[in-house]
Amino acid sequence: MHTITFALAKGRLAKTTMEILKELGITCKEMEDKSRKLLFTSDDARYQFFLSKAQDVPTYVDYGAADIGIVGKDTIVEENRNVYEVLDLQFGCCKMTVAGEPHKKALLESGQTIRVATKYPLIAKEYFESQNRSVEIIKLNGSVELGPIVGLSDVIVDIVESGATLKENGLVVLQEIMPLSARVIVNTASMKVKHEEVDHLLKQLRKVLEQSND
Ligand SMILES: Nc1ncnc2c1ncn2[C@@H]1O[C@H](COP(=O)(O)OP(=O)(O)OP(=O)(O)O)[C@@H](O)[C@H]1O
Numbered sequence: 001m002h003t004i005t006f007a008l009a010k011g012r013l014a015k016t017t018m019e020i021l022k023e024l025g026i027t028c029k030e031m032e033d034k035s036r037k038l039l040f041t042s043d044d045a046r047y048q049f050f051l052s053k054a055q056d057v058p059t060y061v062d063y064g065a066a067d068i069g070i071v072g073k074d075t076i077v078e079e080n081r082n083v084y085e086v087l088d089l090q091f092g093c094c095k096m097t098v099a100g101e102p103h104k105k106a107l108l109e110s111g112q113t114i115r116v117a118t119k120y121p122l123i124a125k126e127y128f129e130s131q132n133r134s135v136e137i138i139k140l141n142g143s144v145e146l147g148p149i150v151g152l153s154d155v156i157v158d159i160v161e162s163g164a165t166l167k168e169n170g171l172v173v174l175q176e177i178m179p180l181s182a183r184v185i186v187n188t189a190s191m192k193v194k195h196e197e198v199d200h201l202l203k204q205l206r207k208v209l210e211q212s213n214d
Pocket residue numbers: 010011012013053054071072073074075092093094141142159160161162180181182
């Protein structure tokens with residue numbers, strides 16, 4: 001029996017991720033303490049897990065420091081690591097979009113070079129390349145909607161969930177890039193060496209998803 005190590009994304013996705021693991025019977029009393037400890041062992045000692053910055057989850061999984069990761073599709077695409085994406089967990093659902101002031105639609109559809117502010121430079125680059133659009137990408141680290149408002153950029157590439165942030169700032173979705181949700185990623189070597197354990201976990205996860213869809 002191999003121990004399986006999970007890398008889990010901190011932030012928005014963490015609560016539901018932990019609830020799903022609980023449904024699989026993977027619990028960790030230790031984690032409920034408010035300590036500075038980072039790496040935890042499950043109560044049955046079969047699993048280890050840790051929470052990290054979402055962007056680091058694919059890195060841990062790529063290097064095999066974690067066998068399995070749970071993280072948003074946006075992070076998987078942007079980090080572009082060598083990992084297997086094996087399951088859509090169907091929560092944390094939102095969309096990657098191009099957004100801006102409504103009158104920027106014409107500029108976006110023209111041949112002119114446009115400025116794009118984003119936390120996701122790779123996703124933006126690949127999207128506009130696929131559209132044969134020439135763009136200048138400006139990397140921001142948060143509150144990306146400020147870009148068009150203060151005149152830093154023409155448009156943004158960013159996540160939209162309820163649309164409230166766009167609306168409150170006079171922006172609209174101009175183009176949809178891709179749907180997003182939390183996904184399971186697996187280290188390529190663990191997929192072979194720990195096949196039995198990984199396969200068993202994925203089967204259980206699929207069952208949990210089916211039950212929640214009923
Ligand atoms: N409204 C939303 N905005 C952003 N991300 C969302 C939203 N809804 C779901 N998600 C998912 O949650 C993940 C981001 O969660 P998190 O709380 O860590 O966000 P963050 O604000 O980008 O974090 P950071 O502080 O590291 O920049 C995204 O990768 C995405 O897959």
